Amino acid sequence: MAFKACLALAALARAVDALSDAPSPDNFVRRGTTAAAVLGNYVYVDGGEISQYENGKIGNPASVTVNSTLSIDMSKSWTAGTVTIRTIPKTGPRKTNVQVWADPDTNSFYSWGGKWIGGVNMTKTELWKFTADGSGGGAWSVQDPANPNVFGGLIPGEFSAYTTAKGSGFLIGGIASGWTEIYRAKTQTIPGMLTFNIKSKVWENGTFSAGFSPFDTLSGASAQYVPTFGPNGLILVFGGWSPRVDAEPDIKVSPVFDLQNITFFDPETKKKYSQVTTGDVPPSPRGRFCTVGFEREGGYDIFLFGGMNQRAQTNFDDAYILSLPGFVWTKMPQNPAGNRAEHSCVAVGNRQVLSIGGTDMSWTKNDPAKQGLLLFDMTAMKWSDSYDAGAAAYEAPDTIKSWYTKK
Ligand SMILES: *[C@@H]1O[C@H](CO)[C@@H](O)[C@H](O)[C@H]1NC(C)=O
Ligand SMILES: *[C@@H]1O[C@H](CO)[C@@H](O)[C@H](O)[C@H]1NC(C)=O
Ligand SMILES: *[C@@H]1O[C@H](CO)[C@@H](O)[C@H](O)[C@H]1NC(C)=O
Numbered sequence: 001m002a003f004k005a006c007l008a009l010a011a012l013a014r015a016v017d018a019l020s021d022a023p024s025p026d027n028f029v030r031r032g033t034t035a036a037a038v039l040g041n042y043v044y045v046d047g048g049e050i051s052q053y054e055n056g057k058i059g060n061p062a063s064v065t066v067n068s069t070l071s072i073d074m075s076k077s078w079t080a081g082t083v084t085i086r087t088i089p090k091t092g093p094r095k096t097n098v099q100v101w102a103d104p105d106t107n108s109f110y111s112w113g114g115k116w117i118g119g120v121n122m123t124k125t126e127l128w129k130f131t132a133d134g135s136g137g138g139a140w141s142v143q144d145p146a147n148p149n150v151f152g153g154l155i156p157g158e159f160s161a162y163t164t165a166k167g168s169g170f171l172i173g174g175i176a177s178g179w180t181e182i183y184r185a186k187t188q189t190i191p192g193m194l195t196f197n198i199k200s201k202v203w204e205n206g207t208f209s210a211g212f213s214p215f216d217t218l219s220g221a222s223a224q225y226v227p228t229f230g231p232n233g234l235i236l237v238f239g240g241w242s243p244r245v246d247a248e249p250d251i252k253v254s255p256v257f258d259l260q261n262i263t264f265f266d267p268e269t270k271k272k273y274s275q276v277t278t279g280d281v282p283p284s285p286r287g288r289f290c291t292v293g294f295e296r297e298g299g300y301d302i303f304l305f306g307g308m309n310q311r312a313q314t315n316f317d318d319a320y321i322l323s324l325p326g327f328v329w330t331k332m333p334q335n336p337a338g339n340r341a342e343h344s345c346v347a348v349g350n351r352q353v354l355s356i357g358g359t360d361m362s363w364t365k366n367d368p369a370k371q372g373l374l375l376f377d378m379t380a381m382k383w384s385d386s387y388d389a390g391a392a393a394y395e396a397p398d399t400i401k402s403w404y405t406k407k
């Protein structure tokens with residue numbers, strides 16, 4: 001009798017929900033401000049915040065920091081409503097808006113900057129490295145710089161444009177605040193660009209006026225490395241705006257970058273170019289959206305999804321493909337799960353985009369996308385809640401193919 005009662009109590013105790021970094025699909029509300037990287041058969045998700053039901057209610061505050069690194073197995077097909085998201089303990093700092101550089105060659109990614117919500121438990125500036133174990137787990141360690149003199153002068157921030165190209169991490173612009181850097185008193189725009197050489201661990205930092213950075217300042221933009229054009233490939237930079245260095249960042253009085261005139265640069269020479277695009281140019285101002293690229297025979301196509309118009313304080317729900325070499329935009333069908341900004345996108349299963357998280361100005365409105373996961377088949381131009389591990393190689397959708405044949 002007493003034994004039975006104990007069992008019943010234990011079962012009850014288990015039925016009480018605790019906050020989780022990967023709550024059940026039914027308890028999930030929203031995830032956002034994450035970064036993601038694909039290493040082998042797994043998608044890893046780092047940083048960010050989550051809101052969820054706890055005992056039937058959303059907490060106050062609604063969103064809390066995610067304390068683990070997540071992984072999703074992409075070797076098998078799955079559906080967003082049931083896929084298991086694994087949590088991996090995180091020894092490094094727990095932040096939102098981190099910027100990551102993936103290095104699939106060594107099965108690792110690096111996490112730089114980002115912000116501690118509430119400025120709680122902040123630690124000194126470090127680069128953290130996640131090394132995957134090949135089976136969906138992995139471990140964190142501090143990556144020391146080869147040139148501590150340069151590293152010591154770097155200002156960690158958020159909202160920069162970042163990508164990995166030619167064995168180096170690139171990071172353009174960003175904004176520093178009292179929540180991104182310990183002992184920082186003032187919010188400050190970070191000018192220029194920094195690079196981190198993954199092999200030599202050497203950091204470089206340079207400005208626009210020195211010819212090192214394609215922009216003076218930049219916030220909320222997205223960078224995409226296209227390896228297949230030019231001797232060194234090219235880094236394309238999309239959207240965002242250019243805050244002043246000498247005042248509080250304010251988009252109302254700052255120039256914004258439209259998506260018609262695209263700036264790009266050579267990652268070796270840093271030489272800057274621009275190209276005016278045609279087709280269905282995405283409306284701007286736009287920031288905090290996601291981009292992800294797909295190589296195909298004779299070209300390269302970049303998917304752009306959602307984001308925020310910070311001037312109007314509204315979010316977007318639209319998606320586009322910018323096709324290279326034509327520099328032509330094509331609008332994609334309406335996504336089934338509404339507006340979102342501050343989400344991450346990665347290329348998975350040959351020709352699919354996986355969009356992770358994102359919010360629509362609220363942490364308490366349930367995400368229509370189960371667990372915040374949305375898939376898009378680039379060739380079929382179809383949104384889905386299911387991932388197909390056996391999808392065929394990417395080829396351009398018919399509308400883009402016919403644009404090239406009509407030329
Ligand atoms: C992460 O840790 C903090 C501090 O302990 C806690 O307040 C928060 O609820 C945790 N997040 C989750 C999702 O459990
Ligand atoms: C801050 O650190 C303390 C001590 O390790 C821990 O108990 C607390 O949960 C941490 N808070 C957050 C928000 O991480
Ligand atoms: C890079 O150098 C510039 C000019 O010295 C400086 O203002 C900027 O804060 C540095 N960038 C970073 C990320 O520290």
Ligand SMILES: *[C@@H]1O[C@H](CO)[C@@H](O)[C@H](O)[C@H]1NC(C)=O
Nearest residue numbers: 261262263264273274275276
């Ligand atoms: C496009 O932007 C570049 C700056 O990156 C500028 O120099 C160029 O004049 C712009 N082109 C047009 C047509 O506006």
